[in-house]
Amino acid sequence: MHQFNKLTIREVVLRFNREYSNRPAVSLTDSAPLTYQQLTSEIARLQVLLINMGIQKGDRVALLGSSSPNWVISYLAITSMGAIAVPLMPEFTPAEIGKALNHSEATLLIATEKQLVRIEAEELPYLHHKILLDTFTVKDDNYLLDAPVLGPENLSVLPEAEVEEDDLAAIIYTSGTTGNPKGVMLTHKNIVFDALQGFSVQDLNTGDVLLSILPLAHTYENTIGMMMPLIGGSCIYYLDKPPTASILLPALAKVRPTAMLSVPLVIEKIYKNSVLPRFTKSGLLKKLYGIPVFRRLFHRIAGKKLMKTFGGRLQFFGIGGAKLDPTVEKFLREARFPFAIGYGLTETSPLIAGGIGKKIAFQSTGPVLPDVKVRIDLSAGTEPGQGEIVVRGDNVMKGYYKRPDLTAEVLSPDGWFRTGDLGFIDQKGNLHINGRIKNMIIGANGKNIMPEEIESVINSYNYVVESVVVKKKDKLIAYVYLNRDEIEARLDEFIANARNSGRDAISNAEQAIDLFLKDLQKYVNERVNKFSQLQAVEYYPQPFEKTATQKIKRYLYY
Template identity: 35%
Template sequence: MSTSETLTEIYARSFRDNWTLPALTDYSTDKTDTYAQMAKGIARMHLMYEMTGVKKGDKIALIGKNSPGWITVFMATITYGATIVPVLQDFNPVDAQHIINHSESILLFVDNNIWESFEFEKMPKVKGVISLTDGKILAEHPLNERKIERELKNLTRKFKKRYKKGFSSDDVNYPIMNDDDIAVLNYTSGTTGFSKGVMLTYRNLWGNVTFGIHSRLHFQGSRCLSFLPLAHAYGCAFDMLVPLATGTHITVFGKIPSPNLLLKALSQVRPNLVICVPLILEKIYRKQILPMITKKAMRWVLAIPGIDKAFYSIIRRKLVEAFGGEFEEIIVGGAPLNPEVEEFLSRIKFPFTVGYGMTECGPLISYTPWRQFIVGSSGRTLPGLMLSKIESPDPENIPGEICVRGVNVMKGYYKNPEATAAVLDEEGWLHTGDMGTRSEDATIFIKGRYKTMILSSNGQNIYPEEIEAKLNNMPFVSESLVVERNKRLVALVYPDYEMMDQYGLTLEELPKEMDNILVELNKLVAPYEKVDRIQLIANEFEKTPKRSIKRYLYNA
């Protein structure tokens, strides 16, 4: 691949070169489309856009579960020159409709079951709504005079007329876009409760895709299980955009990935690369590995030199097999990995690495292959694509805000110059809001969010995430949030009811158990990080669609 290729040229060449190879498999139906069939689907959509008057730069909204149809709409839109607006299916209908209106989308592609909760009259700029489930028209604006409905009925006839000799690989040629044109308008659902439209350009996507290709994260004929939400930048880039640029076979997992369903799918697909979020690894560690290695007999056995290595080798082999057995590495991203889990995985030499990114970089900022990965880090700033700096008098030792600049950095927030100016300075540095340090070779070590940092009475910086990571490994703790109340640290804890049932612990006994946990926790933290008390909460913390706790709701 030549680095002079534009994003659309990369895809045109990939689709032609991999014409007969499998491209997309729907896990639920086992139906597979080759690159030829996917390219034909994209060409049909291009013709439909043309017939219905979609112009370059028009916004096309897309909301639904991961599916081959979802991927086809996304790829057809960016290779046509329109802007795709992927909306997470977890957004409530009011928020989703607000995003569709704010983005000025003129078409909406949506799953039938999601559409049932929408009110078409509240989206006045949308000319038509098309089903992702069966491709039929679901609604059309009265002023459009059923144009989309008519053209959809004529689509097959007009497609055959355009490609009289049949659609072939020679017909795959996409227009070259301006690097600064907006390819994706991705609405974040930040923990501040305010959704902003991140303008990701063709250059931003190109930076992520070319890095993935050169790093051989995916390669021709490799296998990938796409289970993270494709509407989110992380899954979008590395479970879809990079695989389709290399000739990878993507199996699309449309269900909500519970660990059991996911492990079954991984054993069937046997992917060559696994992209995942910390929650999955942490659940396996806490539910399966931790009970095994904390038994008294096992602790005694592991103290014998030599036996520990053999035992860890067995665990490593079982874990590798659980994830399909044929992957080069697992890339963990989207949130920090619990340090205890990370240290254990490193000890058993499990092939994992932790990357760092954000939607505003589409998403990648730093990554290191697992063999060079430094435990506790979030990888090295992407060489040749991104620069990083720490706003601190001593960037290697004193945490400061992480700032990044380069090819992957967004154009700004859509129709929001104030929010853009707040994070993008005049020199093009993106102020991430994350606090950390940076080694000389540009490896990043994240401490926590700037907004969540607590200043202790003696001037020490406290990062609640670090205390929470320790607390979340304690028995009977499902998840936690450390907040400041009256100048003291309080840990809000949502109990692990499943573990309570398993050990026969009642709700009446739980407070006493939490007192013991508090004592253990305070032995593990610095004196200025000691938690004053644990407060139990009855219900799970409210979260954003990407499963981050909405911290602002609990700071009062």
């Protein structure tokens, strides 16, 4: 286990400079990595600039831009000098960015030129200074001449600072899936403690190479994808463009990562767009795929190909941020793909539970972290043994910034945090998540319905990309986004199936989709409780809007 005198981000920086000085630390995929010594020097140089611009302990400094080595340098410089980082998602609207900047009273913003242009029209009375993220040059009207600059090259020592475990390290603004942004206050101890707990799930060390594809402004990537490998002495590579297939595939081949973090949507897309079509493209293959022994064989073959796609060295593929589709999890298990599942929230820094896929129960998130306590509040449950997941530990936030009222709703005086998630712990200690309490639908007969459980069944059906289940006029309705291209490519097959089954003749994609939705409704209703059966399934023509971690913004579809 990694030893620290104090659980602070400053101690993380001092330690990695001491332990791993000449080892590679961070890099863009097409550049040579900075060593840990060089990373420390760049952090110190930026701190000199921040100090010369008047930044002191406790000041809020916002950070806005895509994940990159300079983002890492900025975050570590801000926090290890005792200032408070306010990481903002690049996907936030200008209004959301403005609201977060004003609410946090950030006096300085480190951002890309592109993001600065986006927020030019926002009223930002507290913001006095701006620094370009790409070059660390000052960009504001307060310095017409002699603008402060970075400290001298090859600085080897961080400027003096007193940073304590309970000091605030970051305020994380999360709009979540409800549309109401809140500033989550995380201390140094919260973040470093949770990163250290992550080593109980998977060790990361100097032999590991990571490829980052998630936003560093989200606490999942920040704690587990950045802080944890930096503690272990690993090397992290960042993309210089969004992770589309044309960017990601060459990067995987070049970096050949041993570890990655992802959200379920990424691996679900790979399965539905690349794996499944290969085994259902002909009647014979489809028939064989339906036989368990052949399905397992096909999955094993696909797993070997998938490993090659990821560079051939992958040992750990962490999945978190939302629940994994059961069909996809079954594929990953049978493919022997080295996946792991994690569960947590921004408010818990984020990890609460996690485990390696082959070692944990199917559709569970694995055991609770060793030094975190979880209890199930059965009074909030909808089924026997199920209840709200309540957490206590050094990973639990300090509260919501400037919102003691909201803090009191979820955080008890003795430190128990109400997650808002329903779940249970099985006999082997695996934590299972059923869904969000706020998403729960009350059926016409008074029964509690978890839409996520119905969506899981819908999403397991061929050609379904994603779905949202809502209640409208006392009816349970599913909106479904389909792989229309695949349906159109197989239109002849749909026409033949309709003819052979004695149904109304179809001749175009719209008619095929109508027929498909009827079959889908029947399929789902045969597999869910009577009170969870769908009254209608409607085609949705485009992907649903999502948060930065690819959770559907449900409030937009109620």
